[in-house]
């Protein structure tokens with residue numbers, strides 16, 4: 001998976017198609033990501049302990065990483081990502097459209 005935490009991605013399939021958000025969490029084994037503001041689930045909870053308030057929790061649920069594309073700042077849209085090996089041997093992600101490097105953010 002080429003996605004990393006804090007990447008800006010665009011959703012390309014499902015109910016949230018067209019939405020953009022920041023990657024909050026990557027789950028490489030499950031090939032899933034959690035994207036800020038995308039794929040909200042509503043869960044009704046009962047109060048479990050004293051002082052707990054039951055109610056509805058809204059929370060982002062993981063989506064399949066193939067349903068999102070990394071956003072290239074230069075192209076300003078979701079793009080396919082390639083890999084480029086730099087002179088010092090480190091790998092960098094590049095936009096397959098314009099060739100711009102897409103840095104990981106921390």
Ligand SMILES: [Zn+2]
Nearest residue numbers: 072075095098
């Ligand atoms: Zn680009």
